[in-house]
Amino acid sequence: MRAHKHSPVGMIDLHSHILPMIDDGAQSLREALEMAQLAWEDGITQMVATPHDTGWGGSWQSTREGVQTLQAEMNNHEIPLQVLPGLEILIDLDTPQQAREGHLLALNDSRYLLIELPFTHYPPYTDHVIFELQVAGFVPILAHPERYSYLKTNPMRLFALVERGALVQVTTNSILGEFGAAVRDFSRLLLEHNLAHVIASDAHGANVRPPTLSQAIEIASRWIGEQQATAMVTSVPEAIVNDQPWQPESPVEPKPERRWFQTR
Numbered sequence: 001m002r003a004h005k006h007s008p009v010g011m012i013d014l015h016s017h018i019l020p021m022i023d024d025g026a027q028s029l030r031e032a033l034e035m036a037q038l039a040w041e042d043g044i045t046q047m048v049a050t051p052h053d054t055g056w057g058g059s060w061q062s063t064r065e066g067v068q069t070l071q072a073e074m075n076n077h078e079i080p081l082q083v084l085p086g087l088e089i090l091i092d093l094d095t096p097q098q099a100r101e102g103h104l105l106a107l108n109d110s111r112y113l114l115i116e117l118p119f120t121h122y123p124p125y126t127d128h129v130i131f132e133l134q135v136a137g138f139v140p141i142l143a144h145p146e147r148y149s150y151l152k153t154n155p156m157r158l159f160a161l162v163e164r165g166a167l168v169q170v171t172t173n174s175i176l177g178e179f180g181a182a183v184r185d186f187s188r189l190l191l192e193h194n195l196a197h198v199i200a201s202d203a204h205g206a207n208v209r210p211p212t213l214s215q216a217i218e219i220a221s222r223w224i225g226e227q228q229a230t231a232m233v234t235s236v237p238e239a240i241v242n243d244q245p246w247q248p249e250s251p252v253e254p255k256p257e258r259r260w261f262q263t264r
């Protein structure tokens with residue numbers, strides 16, 4: 001077995017679009033296998049497949065079938081990566097009911113549900129839906145809030161969600177600056193204020209947005225220290241895929257951005 005860079009048990013990638021031909025991720029089985037090989041070589045031992053649920057083919061049925069098929073193909077190709085089932089759920093008013101009735105798929109069937117918001121606006125029902133999911137026994141993990149400009153201008157919204165128990169996943173390409181300096185800087189702010197708990201690839205292919213974590217962890221280590229950065233791809237996602245309770249550090253309130261007309 002290849003030695004892994006950050007942990008003897010390897011890294012766990014909680015957010016990926018590796019299942020082929022189900023959404024805007026891998027476009028062929030060949031590309032999915034390439035992604036699996038890249039992930040393994042980077043030190044990833046487990047990857048959760050999280051297809052988009054809305055507007056795409058992602059559902060709990062198609063994801064479970066896709067995971068089984070891909071795992072069999074990876075075994076045939078002697079790629080030791082383990083792929084686990086999940087979904088990336090664009091929340092809507094009926095999301096809590098769907099979750100309660102078992103129509104959604106949490107990360108590896110745990111209590112942890114990967115959710116996303118629209119890129120255009122903060123839906124007025126967001127806080128209510130997240131609360132209802134929590135009442136139903138789920139722990140929502142908000143995917144890539146650093147990419148939502150409406151949260152960058154109002155980070156207290158995110159602070160309030162985290163303070164009430166929501167978890168946050170930041171994407172590797174955001175940390176690497178691939179989405180621009182503003183997204184990278186906001187990622188850093190989230191990490192430095194305990195407003196982010198997991199780093200994941202949100203991989204969409206073998207070339208663009210590949211399934212690797214180690215480069216982003218190197219940068220995150222400079223921001224928050226190696227121990228904390230490494231935990232975000234090892235012990236924290238390990239607790240999540242094993243459905244164990246996990247208590248994050250308390251978030252630190254981000255200070256408002258200083259405006260040019262403010263003197264102090």
Ligand SMILES: [Fe+2]
Nearest residue numbers: 015017088202
């Ligand atoms: Fe995604």
